[in-house]
Amino acid sequence: MELFNKILKTAVDGGASDVHLKIGTPVVYRINRxxxxxxxxxxxxxxxxxxVEQITPLHLRKRRDDDREIDFxxxxxxxxxxxxxxxxxxxxxxxxxxxVKTHVPSFQELGLLDQVKRIAESPRGIVLVCGSTxxxxxxxxxxxxxxxNANYKKHIITLEDPIEYVFEDNQSVIEQREVGLDTLSFxxxxxxxxxxxxxxxxxGEMRDDISFSAAMSAxxxxxLVLSTLHTTNAAQSVSRILDFFDANEREQIxxxxxxxxxxxxxxxxxxxxxxxxxxxxxxMINTPTVxxxxxENRLDKLPAAIETGGDDGMINFNQxxxxxxxxxxxxxxxxxxxxxxxxxxxxxxxxxFLDEGRRILS
Numbered sequence: 001m002e003l004f005n006k007i008l009k010t011a012v013d014g015g016a017s018d019v020h021l022k023i024g025t026p027v028v029y030r031i032n033r034x035x036x037x038x039x040x041x042x043x044x045x046x047x048x049x050x051x052v053e054q055i056t057p058l059h060l061r062k063r064r065d066d067d068r069e070i071d072f073x074x075x076x077x078x079x080x081x082x083x084x085x086x087x088x089x090x091x092x093x094x095x096x097x098x099x100v101k102t103h104v105p106s107f108q109e110l111g112l113l114d115q116v117k118r119i120a121e122s123p124r125g126i127v128l129v130c131g132s133t134x135x136x137x138x139x140x141x142x143x144x145x146x147x148x149n150a151n152y153k154k155h156i157i158t159l160e161d162p163i164e165y166v167f168e169d170n171q172s173v174i175e176q177r178e179v180g181l182d183t184l185s186f187x188x189x190x191x192x193x194x195x196x197x198x199x200x201x202x203x204g205e206m207r208d209d210i211s212f213s214a215a216m217s218a219x220x221x222x223x224l225v226l227s228t229l230h231t232t233n234a235a236q237s238v239s240r241i242l243d244f245f246d247a248n249e250r251e252q253i254x255x256x257x258x259x260x261x262x263x264x265x266x267x268x269x270x271x272x273x274x275x276x277x278x279x280x281x282x283x284m285i286n287t288p289t290v291x292x293x294x295x296e297n298r299l300d301k302l303p304a305a306i307e308t309g310g311d312d313g314m315i316n317f318n319q320x321x322x323x324x325x326x327x328x329x330x331x332x333x334x335x336x337x338x339x340x341x342x343x344x345x346x347x348x349x350x351x352x353f354l355d356e357g358r359r360i361l362s
Contacts, residue, residue: 133230280317283313285309321336
């Protein structure tokens, strides 16, 4: 395990976000979104099998052998915590490990907008943080919980698979439950969670209709529910949620969602001029306009509502990227690569702004 721990320590010291281990190939780090092979002995099958046996939690060994892939959190004292996925390819073990910083970054450190702080302070409803894999959803969610923890006396329960950031009670009381270790499944935990007297529930990821039904029930009874969802933009999240349900249920779910959704934050990571990464945020707030569009099943109009909802704290990706360029944080080239509508953004850079959203809504 000495070499394994050295690989992890070098990754952390070198600023890597991910470590990839595969038998017979170089060890690879991801640094600033790029994959970099390091000088290190290639993992052998015998060595990898020993590592897998050492790092797999006892309660997950049977599932590992049955399913051939598992997620868990791995902690090395003096080095750090890693969100770990163990899987097989060509009958051999592979490891993908993401370094989770112990310090929960603040909104300012992450480059999040002031609207996110106000959303975190919502008294009730469902708040979703969306985006693709690796876009920082978990970190944004952690920053929101830490903000609540530092400023409000709340009882917070998290359901995670696995636990990533570890919180210490400050103003709030926080219990973190890991699927497989503290509860059998998300479903099992959600059945009992309202009896545990929470003010705020954080569900690591919305995965199915049962998770979302439980979230809506909790929001209906005055709780704040925070979770993540894999979607590419804020407006698309509503359709993604409805896809969890059978066609004959969607009408009722859509109307219920219109009453319980608080906000959707969608983010994309953009390389900065300084060589780091910063999030571009699209934010949809459940204003009376957004609520009405959901109730009337005019979901295609949601992007227009976001575009024209600046006074309510809404912003779309093009607007966010335009602001990042004007603030001197990212280049026009990088902004265009991340834009939902590159042609419109390019026109914005030339000083041309079409009020397309208001035309669509009217």
